[in-house]
Every structure is written in C-alpha cells, then in structure tokens.
Amino acid sequence: MTNVEPDLDTVPETVGAPGAPHEIHVELGDRTNHRAPSAEPDGxxxxxxxxxxxxxxxxxxxxxxxxxxxxxxxxxxxxxCGKSTVLRCLNRMNDLVPGAHVMGDVRFHGVDMYDASVDVIEVRRRIGMVFQKPNPFPKSIYDNVAYGPRVTGMKPKNMDDVVEQALHGAALWDEVKDKLKQSAYGLSGGQQQRLCIARTIATSPEVILMDEPCSALDPIATAKIEDLMVDLAKTYTIIIVTHNMQQAARVSYRTAFFTAAADEHGQRTGRLVEFDSTSKIFGNPSDKRTEAYITGRFG
Structure with a gap:
C-alpha cells in the first residue's frame, strides 16, 4: 500500500458526482443487520x-x-493517516510515547479524559484495547484472563467465575475449559487473539478498542473474530482500525475515513475526511476522496 494523497484534479469528475454510477465493489455484509444505527451516535x-x-x-x-x-x-x-494515533488517544495509550501530546477535547461521557484529576488506570480499565498481534502473557490461560482484575484492584467474590464469564464472552470457553492451567502460548493465533479479548473484557470495560485485530490471522480465524465483535457490540461499544474494506463493511455500523494531507513544507498530517453510516460511506460517499480510496484508486 502506498501513502500518497491523490491528485484530486486527476480523479474522474464522475467520482462523487450526484447521480453518477459508482464502481464500489465492497459489498455490505449482513452481520450488523440485527440493529441499524440511530440517526446520530449518542456520544x-x-x-x-x-x-x-x-x-x-x-x-x-x-x-x-x-x-x-x-x-x-x-x-x-x-x-x-493517523487512524491508530486517534485510537490510542481514546484510552491515553499515547501517554506512553515520549514526546506525544494531545490538544483539543477527548471526552468520555462528558468528562475530559486528559484532565489532571483523571485516573489513567481507571480510563484504561473502562476503555480496553486489543492490539494488532495477539500478545498473551507468558502465563497460563487462566492467569492471562485474571491478570486485569488483579492489577486493577478488582476484588471479585470468585475469580473463577470472572475467568469463565470472560472466556464465554470471547467465545473461547468450550475450547479451553479443560486446559486453563496450560500456557497461553499453546493456543493458535486466532485463539490467542480471543484470549486477549477475554483478558480485556474481564475488567468489565464499557468500550473496546481494536487496532487491526485480524491482520495477523487467517480467514477462518478472522471470521470468528468478526462474528465475536458483532456479538460483543450487544454489550460494549467497539471502535476498530482496519485496512480491510470488506471487514469494515461487514461489521461496522459507522465508518470514519481518514487521509493524510501535505502542507507547504511537505509534512503530512492525518485528517478526517468523512464520517457517516457504513452503508452511506460504502454506497454513496459524499467526498470523492472517500470513493477513490474505497474503489482502489489510491491507498
């Protein structure tokens, strides 16, 4: 993939023009048909x-x-174009990057998450993250899931119940219930990623961030994660970064398209181009840069 902003003067005038025929070949899936998004997200x-x-x-x-x-x-x-940078702002993971700083407002239920009084550990408990590559700890399956509740100071009545519920939530319980004391490294890549999801939901977050969670997985494992995401969205808010157009079309309710624009000094800065329902973005985008990207004219 290249990282080149298209020359919009060379994009055909039919792209994005009202009533123009589209050449978008990404088909919307039916995984999210169980619930259409509201007219406006509720913040x-x-x-x-x-x-x-x-x-x-x-x-x-x-x-x-x-x-x-x-x-x-x-x-x-x-x-x-800044997708992962924006994602990491949502639970202050960029705090861990030397020299990184954020301007503007990032609010969770109206609370400024970058206010000095905010507990960063609590932010990351309530807004969990699943990374691009599965990253289980060098511990047992059980201890991987129990890790979050332990380090965040949660005191459940029964840790066994917490672990079981989290593994059920990640659609992994039936596959690992008889080997909880075995190393997490013995699981397949797809199972390890679902274990990481279980580890995330064990702390009872409200939001789950996913940074290209299927990029290292085969198609079968990817399909399981996508089905799991749709199921988890009945309980959690999910925000996912993906380069897979089909995946975005299959699982998301809304889509935000970013690109990078160069200033007069050649410095490229990520910018949000368009944000709308997924059916609108993939079916009739408002900005010709969005359509050019989706149809493969650049990217």
Missing part, C-alpha cells in the same frame, strides 16, 4: 478539534468524531 466518546503531536510533528489535526453506545465504528484510510 459515549466525543472528540472535538483533536490534534496529536509527537514532539513538533503534528500527526493528526482537526478531528471531530462522536462514538455511539453499543455500536461498532470502523476507522479506515491509507497507512500513515
């Missing part, structure tokens, strides 16, 4: 004029987004 997390800097480099600028409760939102766009 579990809101971004207002978000800018992210790494030292003096401005990685992302002017992002305004609202994430709805118990919806799946997909962040798409070419490499280097």
């Amino acid at each position: 579990v997390i809101e971004l207002r004029d978000l800018e992210v800097f790494y030292d003096k480099f401005r990685a992302v600028s002017g992002v305004n987004l609202v994430f709805g409760s118990k919806e799946i939102t997909a962040l798409i766009g070419p490499s280097g």
